[in-house]
Amino acid sequence: MRVGKSTFLHLCLAFSLSLILILILLTLVSAQEVDSLRSSTDSAYTIPDSGLVLVAPVTSLIAEDYKYDDGEQLKLSWVPSIDDQLVDSKVLGYRLFRSIDGGTPEILAKLPPGTNSFLDRTVQRERKYQYYLETFSENFVVQSIVTAAISPEREWLNLDRGWLFIIALFISIAIIFFVEKAKRGHKLYVRKIAGLEAIDEAVGRATEMGRPVLFIPGINDMDDVQTLAALTILGRVSRTIADYDSQIFMPVSRSLVMTAARETIKTSYMAAGRPDAYSDDMVNYVTDEQFGYVAAVDGLMVRERPATVFLLGAFFAESLILAETGNSVGAIQIAGTARPAQLPFFIAACDFTLIGEELFAASAYLSGEPRQLGSLKGQDVGKGLAMSVIILGVLAVTIATAWDVEIMHNVHNWLLGVFSSN
Amino acid sequence: MxxxxxxxxxxxxxxxxxxxxxxxxxxxxxxxxxxxxxxxxxxxxxxxxxxxxxxxxxxxxxxxxxxxxxxxxxxxxxxxxxxxxxxxxxxxxxxxxxxxxxxxxxxxxxxxxxxxxxxxxxLLAFFVASASYRAFRAKNREATLLLIAAFVILLGRTPFGMMVTGWIPDSFSIFQIPNLAIWIMNSPNLAGQRAIIIGIGLGVISMSLRLILGVERSYLGDDNA
Amino acid sequence: MEHVALWVAAFLTLGIISFLYKDNPWYKLCEAIFVGISAGYWFIVLFWDNIVGKFWVGVFPPKELNDVGELVNSVEPDYWLIVGAVLGVLMLMRLIPNIGWISRWPLAFIIGCTSGLYLINYFSSNMMRQVQGTIMPLLGMNYELSTYDIIGNIIIVIGTFTGLIYFYFSKEHKGWFGRAAKVGIWTIMITFGASFGYTVMSRMSLLIGRVDFLFGDWLGLIN
Structure with a gap:
């Protein structure tokens, strides 16, 4: 069959057109592929026709066991989408999905942009968990890889607190060492503490004046270590009161403190050989309400006019109201607290103030028992350690930064590491 | 028992x-x-x-x-x-x-x-005033230091502090009372707080051990009670 | 009703303030009301929160219907809470003279818990972190520290160090040790002064608040 010239030309034209069309299509498709590839790795862009705001997924998603817990947490971390920007961010947030033992993934949390970690506290040791994150813009969602299956593990020892344990153990051993040493008859020197030396004199004054001693053990309950300190001091003070045949009254704001205080005073009166002089009425409950208690104690102070007032324990805003009222009735006042914010008011309004550590040392000091005094020596070992570390650390960081001495950098970093163990 | x-x-x-x-x-x-x-x-x-x-x-x-x-x-x-x-x-x-x-x-x-x-x-407002008056009358060095620090911090928190010392040139701005107040809060105040707080930490360890080990037992009453 | 309540509040406010003049029947009345009402208030709050909210609901959790229509516990009951209640009942043994000493057991339990908990907590937050915070450079080289910052750092280090010397029990405050302790107590006094000055203003604002109530809310003299 012969093909005509015009037919041939038409065929050539059709072929050429088809070729051009195919080429155009191919170009378009490949361009789209390149762009979609770029959208998932470089930056967001909007396809003009579709209006989609494409965003890249998060990368490096890792699920790992949370260290030093009872096997009840898993830690997730990731690098946020590169489209997650501080300003004009295309990313509106993330959705975290979790599947348990290979089951259907369910949404676990919705997280704001900028988030790069998550602590899953709702896991169990006997289950396996997988996670993935969805990054979403206003109309587009992209998924990250799915993490490998993982179960939380239980750790028996918290190694993060290793140094805390070692240093606390060191100081505790020092305290026990000196307690034992004192028990064996070694004489230990403890300097005089003015506020505590004044206690006998203050109680004696109350006896001479025929007026009572008022003891306030702070306003916190027995779950505050300052209240315990106050009760241990009460043990010594009430012994002196029993010996001097003076009177004590003790309004308290907590029922448990009332019970413990009665036991303490009763013991002292027994030890002084005057059980008959003890009465439960020495300690009375007033109210748990902070200022209600203060109103009652203020009233008591002006009516009973105590010769001596002890304000020992945990105090808050009421410290100054009590101390000033005590001052106005002419009482000798011995105060002490471990709350630094209240100490200035006691300093201004009281005759003697036990500052922080002195409050905890007071009962040991007052007991005069060698074993108890030994514990104060142990405390001083702790202070010596703190002072040595401060000197060493300050020298190391100063030399390290001024002359760039590497070994000093190492010493400084090591000390920071050790003392950040908590 | x-x-x-x-x-x-x-x-x-x-x-x-x-x-x-x-x-x-x-x-x-x-x-x-x-x-x-x-x-x-x-x-x-x-x-x-x-x-x-x-x-x-x-x-x-x-x-x-x-x-x-x-x-x-x-x-x-x-x-x-x-x-x-x-x-x-x-x-x-x-x-x-x-x-x-x-x-x-x-x-x-x-x-x-x-x-x-x-x-x-x-009522604290009145009691603060009377305590301040008492502190003001104290004559020893410690009380004077307390008073000076309190005065600087107090003035530093009011516009009056700037009115009084605003004329001091910028190169000595630390001596303007508001700046001096901030410096006191951040330096000597911090030092004192730290010494007190470290001492408390050690005091609590010692007292807790005495209680746990039974060295301190006055709160427990007497066997015959 | 609200008008009456406002007058009651004003009456009580003035009654408490009257104590500044001297102890008087008006203050005594306010004090008696305050003690009685507030003691009752706290007992009720603790009762509903702790006995009902924590203990009862913990041991006998509310029931709910499950998927197959059975009535089941909404959460697992925590029978360990009964230990707390038993300790509480032991506390009440004080009321029975012959076995009153049993009440020392819950007390001993609380004292053991408080001591054990605070020992490490205080040590960690008070000693470890504060020592770490005091490790700071005393020279400005390679640091962007102003002269004032350096002087500040030096004062912090010396103040903390000498402050600790002040609290030292094993050595008498004599000689160089005594002088160092003296610097320590000066630093501590500046701290107290700063704290005092810092609080004065806020205490004044409390009074302003009450004056505002009396002359604004009650008498309507100021807006």
């Missing part, structure tokens, strides 16, 4: 809680303790509340001085117990919280307890 059991309880419980900090499986024990404590504290209130009633009933019975006020205290106490236990005037059923707005319990809190609290608290 009467002492041995409590001493053993303190010893065991104390050490278990110390070690719980380092043993992850035991870490929740502190919360369990808090729960137990909260429950015990309410039981103890029966003793405290009972004591409050007893003291005031005795005063009333013996017609002691000011016994009339004891009547008010007893009445107030019983009134509040009734209002709270029976949830009087609660808008809603018995399941709603006791301090729901509109209940008698909440109304009494708002119009009786609250103004009393706030007023008692506000």
């Amino acid at each position: 009467k002492r041995l059991v409590p001493l053993t309880i303190t010893f065991i419980v104390g050490f278990v809680l110390i070690f719980s900090v380092f043993l992850p499986p035991a870490e929740g024990l502190d919360q369990t303790f808090t729960l137990y404590f909260d429950i015990i504290a309410v039981f103890a209130f029966f003793l405290g509340g009972g004591n409050l009633m007893r003291v005031h009933i005795n005063k009333l019975r013996r017609q002691k001085k000011d016994w009339g006020f004891s009547v008010v205290t007893i009445a107030g106490f019983l009134f509040m117990l009734a209002a709270g236990l029976f949830k009087i005037g609660n808008p809603g059923d018995i399941a709603t919280a006791v301090d729901t707005q509109g209940s008698l319990f909440k109304t009494v809190f708002d119009y009786v307890i609250n103004p009393l609290q706030s007023t008692m608290y506000s």
